[in-house]
Amino acid sequence: MRKTTPLILTLALIGFTAKSGASGASGASGVVELDNYTLTKIDHIIETQVAPEKNKSKGEIIKNVSANFLGAPYVAHMLIGSSTSPEKLVVDFRGLDCFTYLDYVEALRKSYTPSDFVNNIVRTRYWNNEVSYAHRRHFFTDWSHEQPLNAKDVTAEVDINAVTVTKILNRKSDGGEFEPSLGTIKRNVTYIPGRLIGNTVIDHLKTGDYIGIYTPADGLDVTHAGIFIATEQGPMFRNASSRSMNKKVVDSPFMDYVKKTPGIIILRAI
Known part of the structure; x- marks a missing residue:
């Protein structure tokens, strides 16, 4: 560099x-x-x-x-x-x-x-x-919970089949904390399971929506995040990719990417 x-x-x-x-x-x-x-x-x-x-x-x-x-x-x-x-x-x-x-x-x-x-x-x-x-906003959903808000969580509006779970952010499965100085946060997290994502979901997304890749792991809300972008080549997941084949900001075909994940959280800029 x-x-x-x-x-x-x-x-x-x-x-x-x-x-x-x-x-x-x-x-x-x-x-x-x-x-x-x-x-x-x-x-x-x-x-x-x-x-x-x-x-x-x-x-x-x-x-x-x-x-x-x-x-x-x-x-x-x-x-x-x-x-x-x-x-x-x-x-x-x-x-x-x-x-x-x-x-x-x-x-x-x-x-x-x-x-x-x-x-x-x-x-x-x-x-x-x-x-x-x-x-610092350590969690993706902090954007829609901590003031000043960056975005609105529209996951449930995009799909009525969205699932809500209660998570204790920053708490490990063994009861410890990823970062002891931060404490824990009890938060309801809503996501659309990957297996349910289809054309109906795509039709309700908007270019510029911020997409978090949900994780069922204890203490975390997402493992990755990017942006939904509608293009002439189809919907894309624009993201800074850590995958060895990329290691850069790329457009990944949205459906191919999210269908293989546990689900998505959708935040919309306000």
């Missing part, structure tokens, strides 16, 4: 706080490192895909913004922070995992300047606008 000299930008980060010792913000302003590639891409997407298309639907803007990342390399563990080390506000387009990809798309679609984008990353990635590991 080509290395670039980072640009240190002081941006007005409004309406959020950072935990003591956390890098990225302090009070109402902060310092964010953006490499040249990332900053250039932010400018390009805003100028060509967001500003000129502000009157288009949310879904169409998500479709066009997300297309700019097709082919971007998949890189796991891009975020910095843990229960024992300070959270850093990471903005880096040189490598994406499935969740940071959605973060960037959702933040970009609402932004008209780089400062807007960084502020929107905070609102998208962290609940209560607090840049800290404890306030």
Whole structure:
């Protein structure tokens, strides 16, 4: 991966706080490192895909913004922070995992300047606008449960046969916790089983819907996430794929992908 000299930008980060010792913000302003590639891409997407298309639907803007990342390399563990080390506000387009990809798309679609984008990353990635590991949205369904909301859960609206289960997020099958510092969250999770997904479900999905791949495993809601995109080649699951054959952002045929999974959760941008 080509290395670039980072640009240190002081941006007005409004309406959020950072935990003591956390890098990225302090009070109402902060310092964010953006490499040249990332900053250039932010400018390009805003100028060509967001500003000129502000009157288009949310879904169409998500479709066009997300297309700019097709082919971007998949890189796991891009975020910095843990229960024992300070959270850093990471903005880096040189490598994406499935969740940071959605973060960037959702933040970009609402932004008209780089400062807007960084502020929107905070609102998208962290609940209560607090840049800290404890306030990071670690679970896909946090987007529709933790304030400020990023999306509405429309799974039950898409299919009346959707199943609701109660999960204890962050709790392992042995009773321990994946991350002890976060505690556990009791949450009703609704999903459409993969075997039930057909044309009726497809007909009720909208381009730009955020799709989580449900898991029955204890403590988790999804194992992967992406975006539903209607194309001339048929419906696609646009995702930052960790599969060895991909290792990049790709469009995967939607039905082929989801029929082999335990099910899907559908969140719609608000």
